[in-house]
Amino acid sequence: MNPQDPLADLHPLRQPELIGWWPPALGWWLLLLAVILCVASLVYVLLSRYRRNAYRRRALIQLQRLHTDYHAKREPGQYLSELNTLLKSVALVAYPRADIAASHGEDWRTFLNTSLPHEQHFESMFSDAVYQKTCPEIDVEQLHKSAQHWIKRHKAAL
Numbered sequence: 001m002n003p004q005d006p007l008a009d010l011h012p013l014r015q016p017e018l019i020g021w022w023p024p025a026l027g028w029w030l031l032l033l034a035v036i037l038c039v040a041s042l043v044y045v046l047l048s049r050y051r052r053n054a055y056r057r058r059a060l061i062q063l064q065r066l067h068t069d070y071h072a073k074r075e076p077g078q079y080l081s082e083l084n085t086l087l088k089s090v091a092l093v094a095y096p097r098a099d100i101a102a103s104h105g106e107d108w109r110t111f112l113n114t115s116l117p118h119e120q121h122f123e124s125m126f127s128d129a130v131y132q133k134t135c136p137e138i139d140v141e142q143l144h145k146s147a148q149h150w151i152k153r154h155k156a157a158l
Contacts, residue, residue, distance in 0.1 A: 019110050035108040052156075056092045059151045062086055076140055077132070083147055084130040087112065094156035105131075112146075120146045 024032075049066045063086060070079040091111070103111055109127040116122075125138050 001068070029069055042053070043128065055090065056082050056151055059086060061088045061147065063147055063151060072139060076138060077129075079140060080138070080143070083143060084108075087147060087150065090151055090154075094154060115150055116146060117149075120149045122146050 063083070066079060066082050066086065070076070088108075089101070100111075105127045106124075109122050109124070112119045122143065123138060126143065129138055
């Protein structure tokens, strides 16, 4: 050491302590709160939609059961009657009772077809065949697809 050098008496530089991650700054708390609120809102919306569409899931299960029964028994008249009843019950859940309860025949078929793309429309025979004892030749597979599409995609007026 040189006694003439005044810098020789200085102590080495001290490093400050590293900044810890805890506790977080106010901005991080606010961000966490915003994320929690967004997740809670998303869960609420999805749960509400899931509950609101429970009638659709039950109807699709019932429709599949009707279709399986039809293939086992081959009774188109019974299938058409039960299919019409199922569609009417789904419509009564999704739309005002006053609009649905009295509709039948061609009005009922038109109501169903308004929610379907053209290739999925119910045939004109559907509105008459439902109320006849002897069933005309009608494409049951197409009816099943149309009913399935209508149950899944109709716009409910809830």
